[in-house]
Amino acid sequence: MPVLEGKELRIVAFLCNWCSYGGADTAGVARATQPTDLRIIRVPCSGRIDPLFVLRALLNGADGVLISGCHPNDCHYSAGNFYARRRLEVLKQFLPILGIDDRRFEYTWVSASEGQRWQQVVTSFTQRIHELGPAPRLEDAEPLLEMADMALKPLRPLGTGQKAPLDELKACIKSKIKDLDVVIGWQQGYDAAHTVPLFMRTEEDVDRLVWGPFNVNNPATYVNEMIGKAVPLDKVKKIGVVVKGCDSRSIVEMLQEKLIDKDNIVLFALPCEGTFDMARIDRELGRYSKIDKVEYDEAGVTITADGTPHRFCITDYAQGKCYNCSMPLAKDADDIFGTAPEITGTPSTPPELAMLDAMTLEQRFSFWKGEMDRCLRCYACRNACPLCVCKDYCIAETREPHFISQEWNVREKIYFQYIHAMHLAGRCTLCGECQRACPVGIPILALRQQLVRIIGQLFDYKSGMDSTATPPLLCYKVEETNIKQREL
Amino acid sequence: MSTYRFAKSSDLPALLAFFAKENRVLVPVVKQAVKPSVVFAPWKEGMDFTLDKPTVPAKEAVLPPSETLVTYEKTRNPEEPDKFLLHLDDTPEATPTVVFGCRACDARGYATLDRPFLNGLYKDPYYAARRNSLTVVTLTCNSGCNTCFCHWVGGGPSSPEGSDILMTELGDGYVLQAVSEKGKAVLEASPLADGQDREKEVMETRKAAWATLSKKPDLSFAPDRVLARFTDTDFWKKETERCLSCGACTYFCPSCYCFNITDEGSGMGKPGRRIRSWDNCMSSLFTREASGHNPRAAKAERMRQRVTHKFATYPENWGAFSCMGCGRCISNCPARIDIRQIVLDAIALGEKE
Ligand code: SF4
Numbered sequence: 094m095p096v097l098e099g100k101e102l103r104i105v106a107f108l109c110n111w112c113s114y115g116g117a118d119t120a121g122v123a124r125a126t127q128p129t130d131l132r133i134i135r136v137p138c139s140g141r142i143d144p145l146f147v148l149r150a151l152l153n154g155a156d157g158v159l160i161s162g163c164h165p166n167d168c169h170y171s172a173g174n175f176y177a178r179r180r181l182e183v184l185k186q187f188l189p190i191l192g193i194d195d196r197r198f199e200y201t202w203v204s205a206s207e208g209q210r211w212q213q214v215v216t217s218f219t220q221r222i223h224e225l226g227p228a229p230r231l232e233d234a235e236p237l238l239e240m241a242d243m244a245l246k247p248l249r250p251l252g253t254g255q256k257a258p259l260d261e262l263k264a265c266i267k268s269k270i271k272d273l274d275v276v277i278g279w280q281q282g283y284d285a286a287h288t289v290p291l292f293m294r295t296e297e298d299v300d301r302l303v304w305g306p307f308n309v310n311n312p313a314t315y316v317n318e319m320i321g322k323a324v325p326l327d328k329v330k331k332i333g334v335v336v337k338g339c340d341s342r343s344i345v346e347m348l349q350e351k352l353i354d355k356d357n358i359v360l361f362a363l364p365c366e367g368t369f370d371m372a373r374i375d376r377e378l379g380r381y382s383k384i385d386k387v388e389y390d391e392a393g394v395t396i397t398a399d400g401t402p403h404r405f406c407i408t409d410y411a412q413g414k415c416y417n418c419s420m421p422l423a424k425d426a427d428d429i430f431g432t433a434p435e436i437t438g439t440p441s442t443p444p445e446l447a448m449l450d451a452m453t454l455e456q457r458f459s460f461w462k463g464e465m466d467r468c469l470r471c472y473a474c475r476n477a478c479p480l481c482v483c484k485d486y487c488i489a490e491t492r493e494p495h496f497i498s499q500e501w502n503v504r505e506k507i508y509f510q511y512i513h514a515m516h517l518a519g520r521c522t523l524c525g526e527c528q529r530a531c532p533v534g535i536p537i538l539a540l541r542q543q544l545v546r547i548i549g550q551l552f553d554y555k556s557g558m559d560s561t562a563t564p565p566l567l568c569y570k571v572e573e574t575n576i577k578q579r580e581l
Numbered sequence: 582m583s584t585y586r587f588a589k590s591s592d593l594p595a596l597l598a599f600f601a602k603e604n605r606v607l608v609p610v611v612k613q614a615v616k617p618s619v620v621f622a623p624w625k626e627g628m629d630f631t632l633d634k635p636t637v638p639a640k641e642a643v644l645p646p647s648e649t650l651v652t653y654e655k656t657r658n659p660e661e662p663d664k665f666l667l668h669l670d671d672t673p674e675a676t677p678t679v680v681f682g683c684r685a686c687d688a689r690g691y692a693t694l695d696r697p698f699l700n701g702l703y704k705d706p707y708y709a710a711r712r713n714s715l716t717v718v719t720l721t722c723n724s725g726c727n728t729c730f731c732h733w734v735g736g737g738p739s740s741p742e743g744s745d746i747l748m749t750e751l752g753d754g755y756v757l758q759a760v761s762e763k764g765k766a767v768l769e770a771s772p773l774a775d776g777q778d779r780e781k782e783v784m785e786t787r788k789a790a791w792a793t794l795s796k797k798p799d800l801s802f803a804p805d806r807v808l809a810r811f812t813d814t815d816f817w818k819k820e821t822e823r824c825l826s827c828g829a830c831t832y833f834c835p836s837c838y839c840f841n842i843t844d845e846g847s848g849m850g851k852p853g854r855r856i857r858s859w860d861n862c863m864s865s866l867f868t869r870e871a872s873g874h875n876p877r878a879a880k881a882e883r884m885r886q887r888v889t890h891k892f893a894t895y896p897e898n899w900g901a902f903s904c905m906g907c908g909r910c911i912s913n914c915p916a917r918i919d920i921r922q923i924v925l926d927a928i929a930l931g932e933k934e
C-alpha cells in the first residue's frame with residue numbers, strides 16, 4: 094500500500110448513505126489512492142448511529158472508529174446530523190474516562206461530491222491511528238483496584254433531620270390520602286438502622302412514615318411502573334411521593350421527558366439534611382446479629398449493635414452526592430414543609446470521578462477491568478435507576494437485537510455499563526441509586542458523573558431542574574455554542 | 582470416628598498449596614472498595630485471602646454463570662460441495678476443584694442443587710462432572726448475623742450437609758473435621774497435624790454459635806401456608822411492592838438454579854457456541870413467550886414464584902426447603918426485601934384463616 098507503510102490496522106467507518114458513502118464512491122471512481130485499513134458500514138443517516146455501535150467496535154478490537162455524515166444543513170432527513178453532532182461529541186468526551194484514547198474516534202462531514210475531501214479524511218485519520226498503534230485490549234490489561242476518597246466537605250451543614258416538621262407533613266398526607274391511590278415514603282426496615290420504601294394507603298400507614306438520614310432509597314424508582322404513560326400493567330390514577338431534593342429531580346426529569354403526567358402525581362417535601370452512605374456504615378458495623386438501638390443527635394447517630402455503640406457523624410458518613418447537594422428541599426413540590434438551608438460555596442468534583450481524573454488512560458482501563466470483573470450481571474444497577482424506564486425490555490437481555498453476548502468476560506460486563514451510561518446521558522440526575530444498589534460495590538457512578546460533567550460543560554444544562562426544559566440530547570442548535578468542530 | 586486435623590492460621594497457605602497441587606482452589610478474597618465485597622477467586626501462591634463470609638457464594642463451582650454446552654461448526658462437505666458437515670463437541674468442562682472457606686449454608690446449597698440436577702429423571706452431565714470433582718471445605722460460623730437464618734430452614738452454623746470437611750475456628754487456629762469419605766481421604770493425605778484431642782473444644786464452640794442465633798419460628802407449616810397464598814394476588818402485591826425486579830436476590834443465592842440457553846454464532850466460518858447462563862425468575866423477560874404473552878408479567882407473580890419455589894414446591898418435590906437461610910437475598914437487595922418476613926406473613930395469615 095503506497096499511502097501508509099506497515100501492517101494494516103482495524104478501522105471501522107460508519108458512513109451515511111446520502112453524502113459520505115457517496116463521497117467515498119466518488120473517490121473510488123476517481124481512482125484516488127486511499128489506505129485500505131477502513132471497513133465501511135453504510136447507514137441511512139449519521140443520526141442513526143448509536144454511540145453504542147462505536148463503543149462496541151472499540152471494545153471488540155477496532156483500533157479506530159470514524160463517522161462521517163452530511164454537512165450541517167445538508168441532512169437528507171433535515172436534522173439527523175444535528176442530533177448526531179451532540180451525541181457524538183458527548184461520546185468523544187466520554188471515552189477518556191473509560192481509559193480509551195479519544196483520538197481513536199472521530200466524526201466529520203463529507204458530501205457526495207467531495208471525493209477529494211474523503212480521500213484526505215481517510216488518509217489523515219488512518220495516519221493518526223497508525224501513529225497511535227494497535228488499541229490496547231481489555232483482555233490484556235492488568236486489573237487495578239482503587240478506592241475513592243470520601244473525606245468531603247458539604248456545601249452546608251449536614252444533620253439528621255430530626256427537627257423537620259414531619260408531623261405537619263403527616264397531617265397533610267392524611268388529609269389528601271383519600272384522593273390518592275398510594276403515597277410513597279419510607280418506614281423502618283428489618284432493624285432501626287435500615288429503612289425501606291413505604292407505600293401508604295391508610296392513615297395508619299402514614300403513621301409509619303419516618304424522616305431522617307436512613308431514607309436512602311429514591312422513591313422515584315417506583316413512579317414509572319405506577320403512572321408511566323408507556324406502562325401497560327397495573328397502572329393507578331394518582332400517586333403521592335414524599336421526596337428529598339435529589340428524589341424530586343428524578344421526577345422532574347420524568348416530567349421533562351413526558352414519561353408521566355403532572356396530573357397523576359403530587360409531591361410532598363421536607364428539607365433533607367443528608368442521608369447515610371450505608372455501605373460505609375455497614376462496613377464499620379461489621380458482622381453483628383442485632384441492632385439494640387439507634388440514638389439521634391443533631392450531628393449524627395449512635396448505633397448500638399450487639400451491645401457495642403458505634404458513633405456515626407453525618408458529615409463523615411453521608412452519601413457522596415449529599416456533599417455537593419444544592420437542592421435539599423424540592424423546589425417543585427406541591428406541599429412543602431420547612432425551609433431550605435442557605436447553600437454556600439461551589440460543588441467539588443464527585444469523589445469517584447476525582448479518583449479517575451487523577452489516573453492515566455492506561456490506569457483507567459485497568460481500573461475498569463479490575464472492578465467489573467466481579468460484576469454478576471444482576472442488573473440491580475439498572476433496576477434501581479428511576480430513569481431506566483425500559484428495563485423490562487432491556488437490550489442487555491434481548492436476543493433480537495443481540496447486543497450483549499452471554500459469554501462471561503469483563504468486555505461483555507462493562508458493555509452493559511456503557512449502555513446504561515449512554516442511555517442516561519443528559520437525563521441522569523446523579524441520584525446515585527445505581528451504585529448504591531450494586532451488591533459488590535462497583536463504583537459505576539463515576540461513568541454517570543463524567544457524563545453529567547460533559548453535558549454541563551457542553552450545553553450549560555442540569556437535568557431534572559425545570560420540568561419545561563428539553564433534555565439536551567433531544568434537541569439541537571444549528572450553531573452549537575460549545576462544540577468546536579475538529580478538522581481532519 | 583471422624584478424622585480431625587489441626588492448622589494454625591499460618592499453616593493455611595501450605596494447606597491451600599497442598600490442595601492446589603491437583604485442584605483449582607477457590608478461596609474468598611476481599612475486593613477493596615468503599616463497599617467492599619468478598620468473592621471467590623482461584624488461589625495462587627502468595628495470594629491474600631479472607632475467611633469472612635463471602636458476599637457471593639461459590640455456586641460457580643458447580644453452576645458457572647456462563648458455560649459452553651456445545652460447540653458447533655458447519656463446513657462444506659468436500660465430496661458434495663452443496664452439502665454441509667456439522668461438527669459437534671459437547672464434552673462437559675470440569676476442573677477438579679476445592680472450595681475453601683464457604684459457609685454451611687453455601688455447602689447445603691450444593692446439596693440442594695444436587696437433587697434436581699442429579700437425582701431427577703435426567704441427570705445433568707455438565708453439573709455431574711463438576712460436582713463429582715468438587716471438594717467442599719466449609720468454615721463453621723461462630724456466630725449468626727442480622728440477616729441469616731440457616732437454623733430456621735433445616736440447617737445450622739455447622740451443618741455438615743453438602744460439605745466434605747468442616748473447619749472450626751478456635752482461639753489458636755482451626756480444626757478440620759472430615760464429614761465425608763472424600764474429606765477423610767483428603768485430610769489424611771494432607772500435611773496437617775492431628776487434631777483429635779480438640780474434638781471437645783470444637784463441639785463446644787459450635788454449640789456456643791447456636792446461642793447467638795435469632796429465635797427460631799416454627800416453619801413446619803410453611804409449605805402448606807405459602808402454597809395456600811398462591812391465588813391471593815393482594816398478598817403478593819403487598820409483599821412485593823418495593824421490589825425492583827432486578828435479579829440480585831437470585832444471583833447471590835447459593836441455591837437458585839434457573840438458567841437460559843443461547844446459541845451464539847452461526848457456526849459458519851468459526852465455531853458457534855450453545856451457552857448456558859444464569860437467568861432469574863425475578864426478571865420480566867424470563868417468562869415472556871415468543872407470542873409476547875407473559876404468564877408472570879407482574880413483579881408480584883415473579884416474587885410468588887421465587888418464594889413458593891423455595892418454601893413450597895421444591896419441598897414438595899424433594900422434601901426440603903430450597904432456601905438455605907444464608908440471608909444474601911436480604912443483605913444484597915437494594916430494597917431490602919426480607920424473605921423471612923414474607924414466609925412469616927404467609928404463615929400468620931394462614932393461622933388467622
Ligand atoms: S443529595 Fe441532597 S437531598 Fe439528596 S439525600 Fe443528599 S442531602 Fe438529601
Ligand code: SF4
Pocket residue numbers: 477478479480481517520521522523524525526527528538541
Ligand atoms: S444512572 Fe444512576 S445516578 Fe443516574 S439517574 Fe440512574 S440511578 Fe441515578
Ligand code: SF4
Pocket residue numbers: 467468469470471472473474475530531532533534535537
Ligand atoms: S449491580 Fe453491580 S454486579 Fe449487578 S449488574 Fe450492576 S454492576 Fe454488575
Ligand code: SF4
Pocket residue numbers: 473823824825826827828829830831863910913914915916917918
Ligand atoms: S434483590 Fe430485592 S429488589 Fe431485586 S428482585 Fe430481589 S427482592 Fe426484588
Ligand code: SF4
Pocket residue numbers: 830833834835836837891903904905906907908909910911920
Ligand atoms: S433465598 Fe435468600 S436466604 Fe435463602 S438461600 Fe437464597 S439467598 Fe440465601
